Amino acid sequence: MSEDALTTFARKRFIVATLRDLNDCLHSAEMVIGIEQLPDEDQAAFGKLMFAVSLSYQKMKTAALDPIRNAIDEDAGEIDAAAASLNTRLHDFEKIKPILDGATAFLKVIGRIVALV
Amino acid sequence: MARALLIISATALLAGCASTARVNQFRAFAEIGSRSQVAVGKIVDEAAAANIDADSQRLITARRLATKTTPPSVDLTKEIIASNKAVVAQTEALAAFKRQSSLLSDYFSSLGALAAFDGDSGITDSAKSTVTALETISPKLKGATIGDASVADFVGTAVSLAVAHFKAQALERELRKNGVLIERQLDLQRAFLDALNEDVMSDYKTLSEQQLLEGVIRPFMTPQTTLGAPWMTERREVLLAASTQAKPVQEAAALSRKLHSAFIALAEGRLQPEDLALYAADLGRLVTLAEMIAPSKSAGDQQ
Numbered sequence: 137m138s139e140d141a142l143t144t145f146a147r148k149r150f151i152v153a154t155l156r157d158l159n160d161c162l163h164s165a166e167m168v169i170g171i172e173q174l175p176d177e178d179q180a181a182f183g184k185l186m187f188a189v190s191l192s193y194q195k196m197k198t199a200a201l202d203p204i205r206n207a208i209d210e211d212a213g214e215i216d217a218a219a220a221s222l223n224t225r226l227h228d229f230e231k232i233k234p235i236l237d238g239a240t241a242f243l244k245v246i247g248r249i250v251a252l253v
Numbered sequence: 254m255a256r257a258l259l260i261i262s263a264t265a266l267l268a269g270c271a272s273t274a275r276v277n278q279f280r281a282f283a284e285i286g287s288r289s290q291v292a293v294g295k296i297v298d299e300a301a302a303a304n305i306d307a308d309s310q311r312l313i314t315a316r317r318l319a320t321k322t323t324p325p326s327v328d329l330t331k332e333i334i335a336s337n338k339a340v341v342a343q344t345e346a347l348a349a350f351k352r353q354s355s356l357l358s359d360y361f362s363s364l365g366a367l368a369a370f371d372g373d374s375g376i377t378d379s380a381k382s383t384v385t386a387l388e389t390i391s392p393k394l395k396g397a398t399i400g401d402a403s404v405a406d407f408v409g410t411a412v413s414l415a416v417a418h419f420k421a422q423a424l425e426r427e428l429r430k431n432g433v434l435i436e437r438q439l440d441l442q443r444a445f446l447d448a449l450n451e452d453v454m455s456d457y458k459t460l461s462e463q464q465l466l467e468g469v470i471r472p473f474m475t476p477q478t479t480l481g482a483p484w485m486t487e488r489r490e491v492l493l494a495a496s497t498q499a500k501p502v503q504e505a506a507a508l509s510r511k512l513h514s515a516f517i518a519l520a521e522g523r524l525q526p527e528d529l530a531l532y533a534a535d536l537g538r539l540v541t542l543a544e545m546i547a548p549s550k551s552a553g554d555q556q
Contacts, residue, residue, distance in 0.1 A: 141441070142440070142441070142444055145444060146444075152448075152452075156451070156452065159311065159455065159459070160455055160458055160459070163459050163462060163463070164462055165462050165463075165466040165470055168314060168466060169466070169470070176321040176322055177321075179318045179321040180321045180322040180325065180326035181326060182318050183314075183316065183317070183318030183319025183320070183321070183325075183326055183327065184315075184327050186314060186315035186318065186319075187312075187315045187319065187327050187336075190308065191332075191335055191336060191339055194308060194336070194339035194340060194342075194343055195339050197343055197346075197452060198339070198342045200448070201347075201350075201445070201448075202346075204444060204445055205346055205349045207441055208349060208352075208353045208438065208441055209349065211434055211438055212352070212353070212356060215356045215357065215359075215438065216356060216359075218360055218363075218427070218430070218431040218434065218435070219356075219359045219360040219363040220363075221427070221430070221431075222360070222363035222364055222366070222367050222427060223363050223366070225367050225423045225427070226363070226367045226370060228423075230370075
């Protein structure tokens, strides 16, 4: 399950990486200074492009997380149950001490009786 | 009787030593696992904040350019609503990973509590009392020694180690039952943190590029502006921050990869004490970095 999820995740992340690189390039200081030298119409066109890339990047990042997020959600109940099972084992160990204490007390009594005999 | 007890005790001692070492591995791993999950939770919060800030910064730049014409090249209302929805969706997606780290933290805490169960001293005392009672029954046992230690001391240790053996068995059973599940979850977390690292680096880059542009490059490009100590300070801060801001996420991603490998090694019984010491050092660094996380600074729209 997780292998399938990770494969899909890796494939989607490839698209995210491309959008991220484009975003980084568009918003680099050098690029912004360069765009600002262009006529107003061209600057406005770049603004439109920046809005589109930024929104696609944000949406794709979320979409890429979906497969592994689903895999996590599917296992959430089992992790919770595993922690609960461990706590039960811990309580089992806590029960050992009184049992040993009881056995010890019994042996002490036997020891005293034998010593008296 | 003393000889038979000596043989049984020696056998228990050998098995017990191996069990104690194994229990200690579980204990150390569980502690590292639990604390690292707490750090991951903090880092996811920071990543969500950096994502929103960087997106805001990109919107500011895009808006400034898009409004160079009248009317603007985009419908601004539509753009801000769409961006808000997308950012909220991403924040919710990140919250799922925070829930995962919380669940894993609970799991490792429970694993650690079982491994560190502090019943040994009480059980050892009980065992010593039992031997004292037996000494009364058999006077020969009273004088028996194993090396420099009395039988009472030795049996006490052996019983303590036997408890370690039972604990090791319980932990091994747990590993057989849920090991695949935990390994899968750690692998998913590793993939997530690797991706988050790339995204956060990009977000910080967007923010620092903007700070560089507004606080350093533009003043420098304006001949009328006098540059002095404040400009130098701003330049130093921006350039240094660019290389250190993403450090916590980088460390978390690296530790996550190691935790995943360590868990496989733990399950296969080949985890070395020196490996655990290294992971503990990595974790210490990560926790320090997570605690140092400061809110991101945005340059805003200064033109």
